[in-house]
Amino acid sequence: MVWYFDRFLRRHMNALRLARWGVPGIASHSGPIVVYLNHPAWWDAAVVILLAGRLFPDRTSHAPFDAAALEKYAVFSRIGAFPVDLNSARGAAQFLKQSRAILGAPGQMLWVTAQGRFADIRTRPLDLRGGVARLPELAPDALFVPLALEYAFWEERGAEAFAAFGTPVQGADLLALPRPERLARMEADLTATLDRLSADIVARDPDRFTILTSGGKGIGGIYDGWRRMRSVLTGRRFDPAHRSEGDRAP
Helix, strand or coil: CCCHHHHHHHHHHEEEEEHHHCCCCCCCCCEEEEHHHHHHHCHHHHHHHHHHHHHHCCCCCEEEEEHHHHHHHHHHHHHCCEEEEECCCCHHHHHHHHHHHHHCCEEEEEEECCCCCEEEEEEEECCHHHHHHHHHHHHCCCEEEEEEEEECCCCCCEEEEEEEECEEEEEEHCCCHHHHHHHHHHHHHHHHHHHHHHHHHCCHHHHHHHHHEEECCCCHHHHHHHHHEEEEEEEECCCCCCCCCCHHHC
């Protein structure tokens, strides 16, 4: 599935970029890991699958998924997604029961879209759901890591997907806080990660990012075919990108 979604993203997007400052330095952590993230777009599931496969290949990843949506996209249940009814107390109990089982086993990783709904990247406050603040109670040995996701158009026809991991926090440190303060701390950490990532995206500086996967450049079709032929006739190397790296302003 990592291969499939890598190919799918390259077909429909220009690139998946990871902020250089947002590389997760958590490989040495032996306990479970919880990654909690914002939820700006349908693409989030594909991006999470790629991040999990590329950056954490030795861990088993899981993610709560809206039960109604999982019926439409049943393939996700085969790669770690579990159904949760987002609009009932029963759903909250489902989430906590499944999370307890996952985080109690070795080598596990839980990815949580903590807003519980699609939300614009500019929405403030993020209004994280309270369930994510319950997780340190289930797994105080877990490491909690905020993950910021955003999408934007730069200079190619395809969109750019951006990701950045924030500063990890030990579950035991979060558990020392009362639940409302714990949720506020987690939301503040994710907000700060989102704001820093957005600043890099606005700067449009590709050197601030590492490309995890890259799609096709140019317009495609007849027009790019004509451009390619012209390059061959003039003895130039054909570069389909709208602006090559050498053309960028210093």
